[in-house]
Amino acid sequence: MQEYVAGIDLGGTKIYAALSDEKGSIIVEEKVPTRSENGIEYVLNNICSTVESLQQRAGSGSRLKAVGIGAPGPLNPETGMIYQAPNLECYDVPLADYLQERLKAPVLVENDANIAALGEFTFGAAAGVHDLVYITVSTGVGGGLILGGKIYHGISGAAGEIGHINVDPSGPLCSCGSSGCLEAAASGTAIARRACRLVQEGRGREILNMAGGDVENITAEHVVCAAAGGDAEALVIIKDAAGMLGRAAASLVNLLNPAMVVLGGGVINAGNIFWNPMKEEFHRHCLKKPLEAVKVVPAGLGDKAGLMGALALAVSAGSLQDH
Ligand SMILES: [Zn+2]
Structure with missing residues (x-):
């Protein structure tokens, strides 16, 4: 059978x-x-x-x-x-x-x-890699840790909440009640929110055009499109979000010394305008030993x-x- x-x-x-x-x-x-x-x-x-x-x-x-x-x-x-x-x-x-x-x-x-x-660990980008950090950036920021070939759960099953690593104590309020969490600063929702604020201040023309002229329609994708077209204001928003992700990833790598960081979610499709500032901040904040050992790669399974x-x-x- x-x-x-x-x-x-x-x-x-x-x-x-x-x-x-x-x-x-x-x-x-x-x-x-x-x-x-x-x-x-x-x-x-x-x-x-x-x-x-x-x-x-x-x-x-x-x-x-x-x-x-x-x-x-x-x-x-x-x-x-x-x-x-x-x-x-x-x-x-x-x-x-x-x-x-x-x-x-x-x-x-x-x-x-x-x-x-x-x-990703079993069938994807990290197949065969026993220590890895997985971070996914879409509407929110999620994460998972595979340590020693197993999901790391923590004592109450709440480990891996990478979205709530604090990247900026004076940053925006997070859904968890804290402020300046990675999710509140660098998720797709956070990127769109920042772009909306810009437009409401009378700036961000190109982003607004991408959203068909309606501020309510603005999504992170519109910001990415405007940035890909060279719009300076959109580029700053993407660069800041990518930099915060890079710093959070560096903290995790310094702490855990994993072989791989796998990045998933819609934001990885933004290309170099996202990856370059992310890697720059990541390298700046990583310690030498863990940096030498780690690979940062896009997720393989979409x-x-x-x-x-x-x-x-x-x-x-x-x-x-x-x-
Ligand atoms: Zn939070």
Whole structure:
């Protein structure tokens, strides 16, 4: 009988699920809208029916060995309980138990940033690298640590919150209540917010043009486009955000001496206007020894990192069972 595992990347807007073999080769995959506005019961059912429909497509002669799922944190990977995921409007949800009962296979849960790090470690840019820092910059800034070949969770499962490293005590207020966190200063949301302020002060013409003349429409992508076209004001915004990311990465490298820093998320597509100032600040603040040993590379799996990490997690659950 053919055996396979299921991986699920549960996001605020979409559920991305796949079945794969033990090597992570995908057999069938599917993306469906999460529809979190319908409530958590609906979302849980939606996850299970997506996996069930994949199972049907894979054929009846096969057996589901294990399930891995990445969900917006914070959560407890040991109990598989999501404490709080505001995007999904759910609190204290026994995610693993629910899925286990319905799908009749062991279920492992990880937060989305950790699982993306696991994906890059198992199948992506950091394959075979046992000590790595993964940082993803999109609407927010997330991160995961793989140390000694394993996800580092910390004592209460909250490790890897790279977005809340303080880069500027007098900086903007963060969603966590502190001010000057990396996320508040360098995320896509922060970049767009700074550009909006500029436009409201009567500057940032080129950025405003990119957004079709409507300040409400401005996103980080518009700022990147304006900067790529040589606009000086947009370049300063990107340079500042990249520099803060570089400084935070340097602190992590000085602390952990990893072999690799993997950068993911939309911002890595900005090219040299982002990478050059990031690397400049990174080099300036890194100590010599860890700097000599570390490689800073773009993520290799794109928006599949979470899914591939979920599959890797499921494979590890499956092989644990065998022993
Ligand atoms: Zn914060």
